Amino acid sequence: MELFASIRRNSLGLAIFAVLTAGLIAITHQLTDHTIKNNILDAQIAAFNEILPADLYDNDLTTDTAILPADPLLGSETDIKIHIARKNGAVTGIIFETIAPRGYNGNLDMLVAIDKTGVVTGSRVISHKETPGLGDKVDLKKSNWILSFANTSLDQPNLKGWAVKKDGGEFDQFTGATITPRAVVRAVKNTLTYFDQHKDTLLAY
Template sequence: MLEMMRKNALTLAIFALVCTAVVALTHRLTQGTIIEQEQAQLLRVLDELLPESNHDEPLFAHCVMVTNPQFLGSKQALPVFTAVKGGEAQGYAIEAIAPDGYSGDIKLIVGVKTDGTLNGVRVLTHNETPGLGDKIELKRSPWILSFNGKSMTDEKDTRWAVRNDGGQFDAFTGATITPRAVVKAVRKVLLLVQQHPELLTQAPACGDSL
């Protein structure tokens, strides 16, 4: 009986080691593909939020890594791309985190003109509930387009909330937490542009960190 238990334990240990090795190998083999897909997605989104008509210099040539948990929702440095035309900044594409989504962090990228008017917002990654919170994705719902052309007067602008809280943005039936988190995150990005525009150009260059 004891010998049988030892054999079973050894078999389980070998099986666990093999499974771990397979997972590690799979991760290594697919990591490059995942990175390429993320880069391709980022390029598509940048083209939507800062189209070529907004700049005559490469966006990646004007990319800085900004660290500001207060406005960007993350302790990690996040990229900010500046659209430059005729030597002048025309707008920004700013990555930010909504840390209070229903299922955790929601990574956004916010396109905003230098005058504080939004070109648009896109969701890069999230873990929100399918059929409810995932309506923040453009392919699931046009809700995210409601930010287009919006601006904010100052930090006391009460319109920057979901309608349940007296604001101008629709919530989702059964999933108010998700749109509330996105609206709050975009509002903070607009405050960053209004109050600390110097951070968008004076931070360290992106380099190979993307």
């Protein structure tokens, strides 16, 4: 009898502990979820402000969005989100959440901002798995290489120039790492091409 009583007491204690732990986790999640979402939103806004001049828009880029169907030029087999920049109601540019396939260690997630005239105002690699010290130089925290796409277009450089120098183009590659910058150059060029092919639709949002 004492053994059974001890088991019951231990079981009750474990049950109470489990309930209290679950409750504590739930409360912690509720308290931190809002903060986490705000931090993600702040980081997104900061990234947008880095690649799109503030005088080009007066709307909320985080909520003024649209979904584009999958397209090889955007590097994804699933839908792609765009953020629409407006000034006084008129579309002034598009930020694409595009993908650079076939980096050295896989795909790279990117933001590419293009104004209504088809000029890249800025781009960023926001997620990648590239090798530290080599391919990770696509990250602005590691080098300024990604800034070389600002003020480019399909005409500047010309189509032949849209490649790394090793392939006869105008963009630098990294010492010991050509695959990753090649993928990013191709992705920015393809995003520009997509914009050019769908310009009328994009600017009519």
